[in-house]
Amino acid sequence: VSAVAATARTTYREAVRTAIIEAMERDPRVFLMGEDVGRYGGCYAVTRGLLERFGPERIRDTPLSESAFVGAGIGAAIAGMRPIVEIMTVNFSLLALDQIVNNAATLLHMSGGQVNVPLVIRLATGAGRQVAAQHSHSFEGWSAHVPGIRIVAPATLEDARGMLWTALEDPDPVLIFEHATLYNLEGDLAPEAGPVDIERAAVRRPGRDVTLLTYGGMLRRSLEAAGALSAEGIEAEVVDLRVLRPLDDRTVLASVARTRRAVIVDEGWRSGSLSAELCARIVEQAFYDLDAPVERVCTAEVPMPYPHHLEQAALPQVEGIVAAVRRTVGHRV
Amino acid sequence: MTVEATITRSETLERLRTMLLIRRFEEASAQLYTQGKIRGFLHLYVGEEAIAVGTMRSLRAEDSVVSHYREHGHALARGLSARSVMAEMFGKLQGCCRGRGGSMHLFDTSLKFYGGNAIVAGGLPVAVGIALADALARRPLVTACLFGDGAVAEGEFHESLNLAALWKLPVLFLCENNRYAMGTALERHQAQTDLALKARAYGMPAVSVDGMDVQAVEREVGEAAAAVRAGGGPRFVELQSYRFRAHSMYDPELYRDRGEVERWKQRDPIETLARRATEASLLQEGDRPRLEAEVAEVIRDAVAFAEEGTWEPVEELTRFVYSDRRPS
Numbered sequence: 001v002s003a004v005a006a007t008a009r010t011t012y013r014e015a016v017r018t019a020i021i022e023a024m025e026r027d028p029r030v031f032l033m034g035e036d037v038g039r040y041g042g043c044y045a046v047t048r049g050l051l052e053r054f055g056p057e058r059i060r061d062t063p064l065s066e067s068a069f070v071g072a073g074i075g076a077a078i079a080g081m082r083p084i085v086e087i088m089t090v091n092f093s094l095l096a097l098d099q100i101v102n103n104a105a106t107l108l109h110m111s112g113g114q115v116n117v118p119l120v121i122r123l124a125t126g127a128g129r130q131v132a133a134q135h136s137h138s139f140e141g142w143s144a145h146v147p148g149i150r151i152v153a154p155a156t157l158e159d160a161r162g163m164l165w166t167a168l169e170d171p172d173p174v175l176i177f178e179h180a181t182l183y184n185l186e187g188d189l190a191p192e193a194g195p196v197d198i199e200r201a202a203v204r205r206p207g208r209d210v211t212l213l214t215y216g217g218m219l220r221r222s223l224e225a226a227g228a229l230s231a232e233g234i235e236a237e238v239v240d241l242r243v244l245r246p247l248d249d250r251t252v253l254a255s256v257a258r259t260r261r262a263v264i265v266d267e268g269w270r271s272g273s274l275s276a277e278l279c280a281r282i283v284e285q286a287f288y289d290l291d292a293p294v295e296r297v298c299t300a301e302v303p304m305p306y307p308h309h310l311e312q313a314a315l316p317q318v319e320g321i322v323a324a325v326r327r328t329v330g331h332r333v
Numbered sequence: 334m335t336v337e338a339t340i341t342r343s344e345t346l347e348r349l350r351t352m353l354l355i356r357r358f359e360e361a362s363a364q365l366y367t368q369g370k371i372r373g374f375l376h377l378y379v380g381e382e383a384i385a386v387g388t389m390r391s392l393r394a395e396d397s398v399v400s401h402y403r404e405h406g407h408a409l410a411r412g413l414s415a416r417s418v419m420a421e422m423f424g425k426l427q428g429c430c431r432g433r434g435g436s437m438h439l440f441d442t443s444l445k446f447y448g449g450n451a452i453v454a455g456g457l458p459v460a461v462g463i464a465l466a467d468a469l470a471r472r473p474l475v476t477a478c479l480f481g482d483g484a485v486a487e488g489e490f491h492e493s494l495n496l497a498a499l500w501k502l503p504v505l506f507l508c509e510n511n512r513y514a515m516g517t518a519l520e521r522h523q524a525q526t527d528l529a530l531k532a533r534a535y536g537m538p539a540v541s542v543d544g545m546d547v548q549a550v551e552r553e554v555g556e557a558a559a560a561v562r563a564g565g566g567p568r569f570v571e572l573q574s575y576r577f578r579a580h581s582m583y584d585p586e587l588y589r590d591r592g593e594v595e596r597w598k599q600r601d602p603i604e605t606l607a608r609r610a611t612e613a614s615l616l617q618e619g620d621r622p623r624l625e626a627e628v629a630e631v632i633r634d635a636v637a638f639a640e641e642g643t644w645e646p647v648e649e650l651t652r653f654v655y656s657d658r659r660p661s
Contacts, residue, residue: 031469057469060500062496063492063495063496063499065492065493065495065496067458067488067489067492068457068458068461068489068492068493068495068496069458069496070458071455071457071458071459071461071462071489071493072458072459072461072462072465072496073462074458074459074462075399075458075459075460075461075462075463075464075465075466075476076462076463076465076466076469077462078447078459078462078463078466079397079462079463079465079466079467080466080470081465081466081469081470083462098452098455098489099455099458099459102452102455103450103455103459107440107448108653108654108655108656109433109653109654110430110433110434110438110440110449111430111433111434111438111440111442111448111449112428112429112430112431112432112433112434112440112653113431113652113653114430114440114441114442115440115442115447115448116656147654148654148655150655166660169660169661170656170659170660171656171658172655172656195660198660199659246655
């Protein structure tokens with residue numbers, strides 16, 4: 001049987017669901033809770049069918065109480081369970097920030113190493129579906145500001161399937177940011193696809209002329225831009241950060257050292273952002289490798305507007321990425 | 334003396350001894366604060382000792398405790414040694430959290446004592462989760478969650494009571510109503526000052542208890558804990574009390590008059606128990622000085638231990654931000 005024949009057509013949504021099912025079957029300590037994860041089947045239909053399969057004790061519909069059910073996840077994790085908490089959308093996670101920042105991220109250090117919080121939080125993030133300014137933001141960069149939590153952003157089917165597994169084995173809290181426009185992403189995945197590391201960035205497309213640093217919902221767009229650039233003779237290397245905290249400096253810097261140019265593509269806002277952090281690290285650690293200033297392609301600094309044309313104008317687009325790459329490649333020292 | 338009377342006497346002495354330990358520990362802490370040995374925020378528990386002692390006597394070793402930032406008394410009554418608590422407040426490596434938490438963040442997982450939470454009401458969701466884990470594992474355990482009247486105004490209080498009641502979780506919500514949220518009197522922060530009523534609104538049995546009477550606390554919290562343990566879902570106990578000293582060491586107490594403090598001091602929980610026990614001949618001549626001497630020695634020893642303690646090496650600053658162990 002060839003490797004190709006062993007893969008099956010699936011979607012990002014299916015990959016996440018399969019990962020949850022596998023986790024539930026593998027470990028009786030795992031349970032899932034969140035808003036409408038049970039009877040409704042999940043706001044993004046990720047958890048459809050799980051209530052019927054695992055019952056209401058392990059698939060728990062919660063009231064609209066983000067702080068209480070995230071905190072309950074922390075408490076259950078402390079007491080020996082392996083909860084998966086789903087927060088419907090990243091903007092709602094702001095209602096649970098006290099628990100995430102003051103407890104989940106803090107307890108191990110503050111207790112002198114006594115209190116582990118092996119909690120996994122899954123959240124939908126990002127824009128692109130015309131759901132306006134309270135359902136569309138990208139706060140993974142904000143979360144990545146906080147030491148004590150691990151932030152991952154699966155952008156591929158393999159990662160959607162495999163990151164949850166590893167996250168559940170992590171003794172520390174892991175936040176998994178799933179870009180809402182990725183759930184319908186289709187592709188081939190080996191049925192036995194297993195756990196993946198949640199430590200390192202990955203080169204998704206090799207190239208010699210410029211490094212595109214991106215993650216999550218912007219990976220596809222960056223790959224598209226790289227394809228367009230290739231037609232012009234510019235070979236862009238696309239690095240998928242995968243893990244936003246702690247950042248994998250080594251992979252990022254190794255790529256920049258090869259290409260000597262970097263363009264950061266981040267759906268977050270520019271000011272005080274993950275893109276700013278990446279830029280700073282490159283300048284701090286690879287200043288003399290650079291042949292051009294680092295470029296950033298970010299979301300316009302506005303609350304996300306509802307109408308399609310304004311939303312798309314606010315978001316990083318392929319043309320913007322291509323233009324930034326041309327600027328940096330055209331730059332001569 | 335009958336066996337029963339002997340047990341009663343020894344229990345009475347134990348209650349008195351632990352309340353005295355907390356009182357003298359807090360007094361010593363205040364003094365050490367003025368000497369600069371203890372820094373940061375220091376919230377003293379003087380006046381509220383009956384709640385800690387009555388509550389912890391009602392719980393079992395396997396039960397869990399989630400507390401707030403005025404928790405030295407809870408920790409001591411739960412069984413953390415005066416040494417480890419004092420060393421923690423000195424910021425020394427020998428403290429219960431290696432000195433990293435200080436006064437407001439005492440943890441000891443071996444005693445299932447989970448803080449030490451200094452975000453008002455921040456401990457309630459965590460307590461709900463610990464109880465959820467116990468319920469899922471079919472462990473007949475109670476999670477006691479202590480918080481103040483100030484927490485009742487927070488959203489996390491309401492979210493947590495609702496969730497615990499909805500899922501019938503074994504949480505014992507213990508509201509230490511000392512009548513002030515920092516400097517804001519109950520009447521100035523609650524539209525409805527009957528706090529038990531709020532728990533009943535979530536379908537949860539709730540009682541109000543004289544928190545200055547250690548026996549009443551023990552009886553009521555014990556009954557509530559038994560009901561929770563039996564699977565009856567969460568309970569709420571309001572413990573009406575008063576702190577005799579300032580909110581923290583920075584507080585000039587502009588918001589309350591001395592007369593009110595003096596009136597409450599007439600109901601001192603230690604003297605109330607001592608008087609009652611003396612009348613019942615459970616406390617005999619020489620007992621009180623002996624207990625005071627024992628307690629003084631424990632505190633002297635704890636302070637010496639903390640003084641002799643060492644600082645965590647600066648090289649370990651970033652240890653435990655993440656676990657040393659990583660998924661393979």
